[in-house]
Amino acid sequence: MGTKDDLLETLLNLVKEDELSLHDVKHMLAISMPCILLLLILIWYAFTTAGTDTTSSTWAMTETLRHLDKVIQAQAEIDQVLGKHHSNSIQEYDISKLPYIQAVVKETLRLHPPAPSLVPHKTTMDVELCGYRVPKNAQVWVNVWSMGRDPSICRLTLINLYQKGFSRLTLMSKVEILSSYPFGTGRRICPGMSLAHRMVHLMLAALLHSFNWKLVHGLNPKDVDVEEKFGITCIAKS
């Protein structure tokens, strides 16, 4: 074994020791390099996308601060689970006991999906969608931002189901489906969804539990700026 234990040196030493041929080494590198590259791209993507969790928690705080009674309600729920002591920190298993915080996160992702048009997809065949013909190879953007604000998609769907006598369980599962739209759907759905969910809940609950929140300089809650700057990701304008 050489002084440096890097991959190439180790392989060349194995060649010297007749454990491997140069042909074997070339073959192994040809296979492993694209895999390593793919892994690095995935890690880079995961880290840059993970930043959207911060965005979601920021939006959640901004939206709750516009309704201070909601901050009090959310804090009361957390106090009930963790106790009033600020040194008790929130754990993953506490999330299921915090339905109000879960609702705040769902509303935040509905109003401010971090990827407002998801990522572009391409059709693999001609399809008919709501009376429109979408040709094969067309680039498709899904506007989840407007889907989240369109009552005919969200609220009305639930009201219709409720009026038709659908069970509470069906309604709840519909809410779950609607609230997962910001993560895409189908086989390219965000693989970081459950991690992101946990991170946003934990961050939001920790912020609410650890600090008392109020608006400075007598700012009216209605004047809190929620204007968004659109792009591939959706961030606050100011």
Ligand code: HEM
């Ligand atoms: C609130 C946080 C997040 C949101 C809203 C979000 C949203 C999305 C969306 C919309 C897509 C594209 C889905 C599609 O093709 O239709 C996506 C893809 C992806 N996300 Fe996330 N994401 C979040 C957090 C994360 C985290 C924390 C990770 C990793 C740790 C992650 C990893 C990925 C990866 C690897 C893909 C590509 C999947 C593929 O193309 O097959 N995401 N995400």
